Amino acid sequence: MTQIVADRNIVLPTIEQRAKLFRGFADPSRLAILEALCEGPLVVHEIVRRTDLSQPNVSNHLRCLLDCGLVASDRDGRFMRYRIKSPRITSLLSDVDALLEVVAEGVKACGNYRSNQGETPPDRTK
Known part of the structure; x- marks a missing residue:
C-alpha cells in the first residue's frame, strides 16, 4: 500500500505508516523519555532519574522506541x-x-483524546 510518485524512484509513506509513527509518540512516558534523550545520550538509570518513571517502565518503553526506530x-x-x-x-x-x-486551546478542549490522568470524557448522551 505504498504510494509511488511519477519518477518511480521515490517512495512516499502511506497514511498507515504515518499513523503508526505517531503512535510511537502518543504515549506520555515515551515522550518523556524522548525529551530526556534530546539533551544527549543516557543510560537507563539516568532516564529514570530525569523522568521519574520506574525502571521497568523506562525499559519497556525504550524497547518500543528501539523497535520503532x-x-x-x-x-x-x-x-x-x-x-x-x-x-x-x-x-x-x-x-x-x-x-x-x-x-x-483546541487540543486542551478536544474531547476525543483524553489523558489517563483522571480526566473523564464528556457525556455524549445529552
Missing part, C-alpha cells in the same frame, strides 16, 4: 547508552512545541 543504543562498558536515532526527531518535537503555541 526512534532511538538507538550503544554499549558503554556494562551499560547500554540510548540516544535519539535522528536529529529530525528532535526537530519534530521542537516543531510540535511551536505548533502547540498556536493550537493548545
Whole structure:
C-alpha cells in the first residue's frame, strides 16, 4: 500500500505508516523519555532519574522506541547508552512545541483524546 510518485524512484509513506509513527509518540512516558534523550545520550538509570518513571517502565518503553526506530543504543562498558536515532526527531518535537503555541486551546478542549490522568470524557448522551 505504498504510494509511488511519477519518477518511480521515490517512495512516499502511506497514511498507515504515518499513523503508526505517531503512535510511537502518543504515549506520555515515551515522550518523556524522548525529551530526556534530546539533551544527549543516557543510560537507563539516568532516564529514570530525569523522568521519574520506574525502571521497568523506562525499559519497556525504550524497547518500543528501539523497535520503532526512534532511538538507538550503544554499549558503554556494562551499560547500554540510548540516544535519539535522528536529529529530525528532535526537530519534530521542537516543531510540535511551536505548533502547540498556536493550537493548545483546541487540543486542551478536544474531547476525543483524553489523558489517563483522571480526566473523564464528556457525556455524549445529552
